[in-house]
Amino acid sequence: MTQVKEKERKLTIARAMAEAIAQEMRTDDKVFVMGEDIGELGGVFGNTRGLHEEFGGERVRDTPISETAFIGAAVGAASDGMKPVVELMFVDFFGVCFDAIYNMMAKNTYFSGGNVTVPMVLMTSTGGGYSDGGQHSQCVHATFAHLPGMKVVAPSNAYDAKGMMIAAIRDPNPVVFMFHKALQGMGWLGTEKEAIVHVPEAAYEVELGKAVVTRPGTDVTIVGITSGVHFGLKAARILEEQGVSAEVVDLRSLAPLDRDTVIESVKKTGRLIVVDEDYHSYGMTAEIIASVVEAGVPLKAAPQRVAYPDIPIPFARPMEQWALPSPEKIIAAFNKMKED
Amino acid sequence: MKPSQEQQVWMYKHMLVSRFFEEVIEKIYMEGKSPAFNMANGPIPGEMHLSNGQEPCAVGVCAHLTAEDVVTSTHRPHHVAIAKGVDLKAMAAEIFGKRTGLSGGRGGHMHIFDPKVNFSCSGIIGQSVGPAVGAALSRVMQKKSGIAVAYLGEGAANQGAFHEALNMAGVWKLPVIFIIEDNSWGISVSKRASTAIDRNSDRAVAYGMPGEFIAGNDPVAIFDVVGEAIARARNGEGPTLIEIETSRLAGHFMGDGETYRPAGEKEALQKIDPIPVMKQRLLDEGILTDATDAALIEEAHAAVDAAIQFARDSEYAAPEEAMEKVFV
Ligand SMILES: Cc1ncc(C[n+]2csc(CCOP(=O)(O)OP(=O)(O)O)c2C)c(N)n1
Numbered sequence: 273m274t275q276v277k278e279k280e281r282k283l284t285i286a287r288a289m290a291e292a293i294a295q296e297m298r299t300d301d302k303v304f305v306m307g308e309d310i311g312e313l314g315g316v317f318g319n320t321r322g323l324h325e326e327f328g329g330e331r332v333r334d335t336p337i338s339e340t341a342f343i344g345a346a347v348g349a350a351s352d353g354m355k356p357v358v359e360l361m362f363v364d365f366f367g368v369c370f371d372a373i374y375n376m377m378a379k380n381t382y383f384s385g386g387n388v389t390v391p392m393v394l395m396t397s398t399g400g401g402y403s404d405g406g407q408h409s410q411c412v413h414a415t416f417a418h419l420p421g422m423k424v425v426a427p428s429n430a431y432d433a434k435g436m437m438i439a440a441i442r443d444p445n446p447v448v449f450m451f452h453k454a455l456q457g458m459g460w461l462g463t464e465k466e467a468i469v470h471v472p473e474a475a476y477e478v479e480l481g482k483a484v485v486t487r488p489g490t491d492v493t494i495v496g497i498t499s500g501v502h503f504g505l506k507a508a509r510i511l512e513e514q515g516v517s518a519e520v521v522d523l524r525s526l527a528p529l530d531r532d533t534v535i536e537s538v539k540k541t542g543r544l545i546v547v548d549e550d551y552h553s554y555g556m557t558a559e560i561i562a563s564v565v566e567a568g569v570p571l572k573a574a575p576q577r578v579a580y581p582d583i584p585i586p587f588a589r590p591m592e593q594w595a596l597p598s599p600e601k602i603i604a605a606f607n608k609m610k611e612d
Numbered sequence: 613m614k615p616s617q618e619q620q621v622w623m624y625k626h627m628l629v630s631r632f633f634e635e636v637i638e639k640i641y642m643e644g645k646s647p648a649f650n651m652a653n654g655p656i657p658g659e660m661h662l663s664n665g666q667e668p669c670a671v672g673v674c675a676h677l678t679a680e681d682v683v684t685s686t687h688r689p690h691h692v693a694i695a696k697g698v699d700l701k702a703m704a705a706e707i708f709g710k711r712t713g714l715s716g717g718r719g720g721h722m723h724i725f726d727p728k729v730n731f732s733c734s735g736i737i738g739q740s741v742g743p744a745v746g747a748a749l750s751r752v753m754q755k756k757s758g759i760a761v762a763y764l765g766e767g768a769a770n771q772g773a774f775h776e777a778l779n780m781a782g783v784w785k786l787p788v789i790f791i792i793e794d795n796s797w798g799i800s801v802s803k804r805a806s807t808a809i810d811r812n813s814d815r816a817v818a819y820g821m822p823g824e825f826i827a828g829n830d831p832v833a834i835f836d837v838v839g840e841a842i843a844r845a846r847n848g849e850g851p852t853l854i855e856i857e858t859s860r861l862a863g864h865f866m867g868d869g870e871t872y873r874p875a876g877e878k879e880a881l882q883k884i885d886p887i888p889v890m891k892q893r894l895l896d897e898g899i900l901t902d903a904t905d906a907a908l909i910e911e912a913h914a915a916v917d918a919a920i921q922f923a924r925d926s927e928y929a930a931p932e933e934a935m936e937k938v939f940v
């Protein structure tokens with residue numbers, strides 16, 4: 273058999289998500305999409321572009337601004353044989369509809385002893401950095417991942433976005449699919465170029481609940497998710513110039529959490545920095561550090577976290593930029609470890 | 613209830629201030645955002661929702677209010693804030709994110725808070741409504757004068773919070789007015805595509821309160837109907853739901869391609885821009901002369917220019933000040 277090398281086909285996360293949904297809609301007529309401005313507009317963040325043209329308004333439905341209604345409806349449709357993909361435009365808006373999400377979507381499978389399934393995907397945008405203020409810039413990763421019964425995933429590049437979206441749609445369980453606005457490839461939000469990568473045309477799955485070592489290294493493990501991965505990669509390149517070999521782990525999934533990959537990495541490096549754009553306290557950073565400590569991994573220095581301070585996100589650019597995680601903060605955290 | 617000549621001039625003048633303010637904001641917003649439009653750049657980063665065309669909803673209501681009355685607004689708040697008497701300089705500075713802004717730059721354009729005139733807003737659709745009901749309740753419980761007015765868009769009337777809050781206000785007969793600005797669009801989704809009935813004002817019957825629909829985007833007609841409702845509220849006769857037909861002359865936010873608008877809609881709306889329409893009527897009725905109009909225009913520009921200059925000249929807060937004011 274001859275292997276034909278596929279031509280490079282770089283896509284944004286937005287395009288990769290739309291392609292994944294379209295491919296599943298072509299092969300499974302139970303898959304349909306609901307949300308605000310996801311129809312003709314193609315989604316405020318571009319991730320449903322082209323779907324309305326191809327599949328029409330019956331399967332690609334603009335909803336009223338009624339999140340409780342359409343997310344609750346998705347729960348009911350999912351348990352009745354459909355496979356809804358619904359969008360909560362900004363994750364910050366979960367406040368108006370969380371009951372449908374965490375008390376029903378996430379619990380009905382368990383309550384029914386596994387007899388009722390809820391195969392739906394809730395996709396939602398996260399993240400700040402572009403001065404959209406404190407109701408449009410949050411990540412709230414831990415708020416979702418803390419609550420049992422739903423898978424929570426968040427890719428950092430287009431390859432994973434496509435494969436994880438397909439896996440999420442095919443999963444018999446509810447999956448919250450978070451996408452970070454700055455990685456989305458929408459020029460108007462400022463785009464992280466490294467999130468735009470080669471994406472194979474044919475449908476494929478990236479297994480949910482599996483972290484990946486994005487950059488191998490030996491001196492320190494930097495664990496991140498979405499924007500945190502890209503901050504970590506940039507920090508790793510700067511550290512390399514200083515003769516430090518940093519390993520970067522992209523969690524990709526918050527629930528289930530792949531503790532093993534993180535633990536294996538820290539066993540090798542003995543140092544751990546966790547980066548998260550979500551709030552500092554009670555967050556993913558704490559969970560990762562606790563997991564490594566609980567596993568009894570020998571550490572050369574106290575683990576560090578680089579996360580968002582425990583404040584609402586300020587609008588003014590200087591304040592917001594100051595509060596965000598950054599490669600510089602990761603390097604400062606590493607230097608602090610060296611002093612230990 | 614007909615507005616006096618003085619009140620009509622007040623309304624016209626505040627429409628001018630609001631429009632000029634938006635026009636300047638629009639221009640400054642684009643600074644640093646071309647050739648590549650990136651929201652993060654320029655002196656005013658982030659989202660920007662302009663109120664051009666919706667000024668009648670602001671002035672026709674706020675002409676009846678004083679500083680003690682409470683107003684809650686939305687993600688599209690500038691016109692209402694201006695008519696409510698929010699400090700224009702401090703509001704401009706907040707929109708620029710400066711230390712001299714109403715919140716020292718912590719809030720931004722979707723989070724304008726001016727307790728001096730009891731104005732606030734929220735960027736979460738439908739969430740203007742509960743706090744207005746609570747303010748009305750508080751006035752009753754404290755036996756204090758003043759009423760509350762909640763603004764929301766027609767899209768927000770499909771949010772659960774709207775229905776829960778109206779029912780409660782109806783049960784408790786609170787002194788609160790609900791003003792729906794019906795610009796017929798919620799981002800790209802039309803009212804027709806999202807709302808099961810033609811007029812949200814008809815929903816009032818479900819909550820035991822009067823419902824009124826005001827067509828024409830006309831400040832005088834709004835003044836009239838809202839005046840009756842506010843008089844009832846001040847008199848202890850309970851809440852009213854009012855839907856005002858208005859028009860969004862700009863995109864949903866700056867940078868919106870507006871591809872969803874039917875061809876010709878925007879041009880047709882421009883032709884009935886409420887500001888020239890009102891001006892013509894005031895001239896026809898002899899309430900305004902070319903000279904007084906010119907003076908009002910100049911005054912409005914001067915107020916806006918002074919506010920913008922103040923905002924530009926102000927400093928940013930030190931970045932570490934981000935940690936302050938979480939608690940007091
Ligand atoms: C709970 C919630 N859902 C969705 C949004 C996103 N969003 C912002 S403005 C808007 C449209 C609002 O339409 P309308 O209430 O008619 O107000 P308009 O923009 O027309 O002034 C939407 C959906 C939000 N801010 N909050």
Ligand SMILES: [Mg+2]
Nearest residue numbers: 765766797798
């Ligand atoms: Mg509207």
